[in-house]
Amino acid sequence: MSDNTKRLVFSIIQFLNDQLGSGKLSADSQEGLEVAVQCLETAFEVSADDQSFAVSQTLPEIFSNAVSKLPAAAAPQAKAATTPTNQQIAEAEQLKVDGNAQMQAENFSTAVELYSKAIALSPQNAVYYGNRAAAHSKLGNHVGAVQDCEAAIKINPKYCKAYGRMGTALTSLNRHTEALHFYKKALELDPSNQTYKSNLAIGEQKVQTPPTGPTDGMGGMDFSGLFNNLELRNMATSLMSNPQVSSLMNNPQVQQLVSGITGAFGPTGAPGAAEGGTPTTDGGSGQAS
Missing domain, CATH: 1.20.5.420 (Immunoglobulin FC, subunit C)
Incomplete structure (x- = not known):
């Protein structure tokens, strides 16, 4: 010892x-x-x-000396964000109105920015998240739309538009079984909404019908989502205006390859609508709240 x-x-x-x-x-x-x-x-x-x-x-x-050398206790975490002031609420509402105007003008990226500013001022308003979800969907950012719908539902579990938009976003991601749950919930909250009824019927048909078309044999890649992505289309347009790319596209072998690819998607260069139709947004208009 x-x-x-x-x-x-x-x-x-x-x-x-x-x-x-x-x-x-x-x-x-x-x-x-x-x-x-x-x-x-x-x-x-x-x-x-x-x-x-x-x-x-x-x-x-000895014990007292050891305790004195311990690191100071961590400061308590900051409390949750304080309730926005009346001025902040008013500013957020105006940003939402401006965002809605940009949605109608199809300036979806600007709408996202405006809704984001509204959320920063009043983060517990479910409508702002729901509207930004609609703008994300228009830009082809369906993952972002799902995240915003989740946030909106967490704030207000009875916000029917958030469920409807979640269903639309999940459908665009080919997550049809999950989408059905949200379509049903939206219809439960708003039983007379014909858009929700139509989307639910389309979703049920998609679940029952095996996928067919140009995605077969390609790992289920969602080409429709790619072609509907506004930012991706703008990028492609800019790329094709590059003289070097144009010169490359004049190469007979490249033209033959492109012809084979576009042939699989039809004369428009994009996949046709899936059987049973495509789910529409709220009221068929896609207007924000």
Whole structure:
């Protein structure tokens, strides 16, 4: 047994003896500590009278010194964002109105920016997330639309448009079974909405009918989502205006390859509508709230 171990035990015995001499313990507690001291002395062969194992600091002093060196407790986390002021609410509402105007003008990227600013000012308004989801869908960003719909539903579980837009976004991602759940929930909240009824019927048909068309044998790649992505189309247009790309496209072998690809998608260069139609947005107009 090392001397350091005996020094530690000696310090413990010393601490217990100090407690016994404090007069603050009951008779039963004193008796228990006396037994503990005797057991320690016997087990570790250390006597309270043997000062050779004494150290410069008592056990409480060593402990206090160790505690003082601990890192300061972490500051409590900031409270949840405070309720927006009336001015912030008014500004957010105006941003939503401006975003809706941009949606009608088909400036969907600008609409996303405006709705995002409205959310920053009033983050607990489900409508702002729902409207941004609609704008994301118009841009072909269906994953972003799903995320915004999830946020809107979390804030307001009875916001029917969020369920409808979630169903549309999931359908665009070929997640038809999941989409059905949200179409049904939207219809449950708004039973007379013909768009939700139509989308539910289309979704049920898609689930029952195996996928056919140009995606077969290509890992289920969603070409329709690619061709409907406005930003991707703009990028392609810019790319094709590059003289080097134009020169490359005049190569007979490249033309033959492109011809083979476009032939699989029909004369328009995009896949045809799936059997049963394509789900529409709220009321068939796609207008934001």
